[in-house]
Amino acid sequence: QVQLQxxxxxxxxxxxxxSLTCTVSGGSISSYYWSWIRQPAGxxxxxxxxxxxSGSTNYNxxxxxxxxxxxxxxxxxxxxxxxxxxxxxxxVYYCARDRTIFGNYGMDVWGQGxxxxxxx
Amino acid sequence: xxxxxxPPSVSVSPGQTARITCSGDALPKKYAYWYQQxxxxxxxxxxxxxxxxxxGIPERFSGSSSGTMATLTISGAQVExxxxxxxxxxxxxxxxxxxxxxxxxxxxx
Numbered sequence: 316q317v318q319l320q321x322x323x324x325x326x327x328x329x330x331x332x333x334s335l336t337c338t339v340s341g342g343s344i345s346s347y348y349w350s351w352i353r354q355p356a357g358x359x360x361x362x363x364x365x366x367x368x369s370g371s372t373n374y375n376x377x378x379x380x381x382x383x384x385x386x387x388x389x390x391x392x393x394x395x396x397x398x399x400x401x402x403x404x405x406x407v408y409y410c411a412r413d414r415t416i417f418g419n420y421g422m423d424v425w426g427q428g429x430x431x432x433x434x435x
Numbered sequence: 436x437x438x439x440x441x442p443p444s445v446s447v448s449p450g451q452t453a454r455i456t457c458s459g460d461a462l463p464k465k466y467a468y469w470y471q472q473x474x475x476x477x478x479x480x481x482x483x484x485x486x487x488x489x490x491g492i493p494e495r496f497s498g499s500s501s502g503t504m505a506t507l508t509i510s511g512a513q514v515e516x517x518x519x520x521x522x523x524x525x526x527x528x529x530x531x532x533x534x535x536x537x538x539x540x541x542x543x544x
Contacts, residue, residue, distance in 0.1 A: 359538040360478065360521050360523075362535060365533070373530050376436060376532065415468070415525060415533065419483060420483050420484070421489075422470075422523070423483070423489065425478055
């Protein structure tokens with residue numbers, strides 16, 4: 316079965332760029348949308364955006380100016396970059412397979428999440 | 436920006452029916468999805484396309500949607516159903532931007 320694993324630095328300095336990668340195993344990354352979601356400690360889920368394997372993206376309007384997503388089909392990976400981070404970007408970051416657009420199946424596979432702290 | 440509104444908390448005794456609502460202006464045109472998140476774990480999809488249950492989700496979980504409100508129903512709630520529940524949908528902008536509700540803490544005791 317498909318599994319997702321987030322990876323990247325757990326500590327990022329303020330004003331720098333947060334970079335995370337999600338590796339897809341047990342299946343192909345192709346022909347799906349892939350989303351990033353985050354959750355500050357003790358708070359709710361926030362959808363960050365999604366990318367299709369063609370590179371087409373949709374972003375949360377509140378983060379759009381700072382977010383860049385990319386996909387590397389040869390490595391079965393997709394990535395998130397969030398620039399100019401502040402303490403408010405401290406959260407657990409999840410990646411998920413997003414079948415909401417094609418087929419209305421929802422975000423049906425999630426990674427375990429990775430904690431990113433923004434601090435000097 | 437588009438918002439989905441959920442009650443912060445719902446409490447039931449074991450065996451009772453728990454209902455969690457989610458309201459949003461685009462729900463008449465957009466599907467609702469429900470995610471269960473237990474403490475320290477990643478969310479799990481329990482309902483998709485308003486009312487469908489993924490494989491492996493117990494039959495006591497059901498969903499419905501009418502007008503601007505979607506509802507997650509847990510019939511005969513069990514102690515292990517205690518969790519945070521989030522509704523999710525997309526806006527009507529044409530870009531399918533996703534949005535989560537604020538989450539509902541379900542207590543079963």
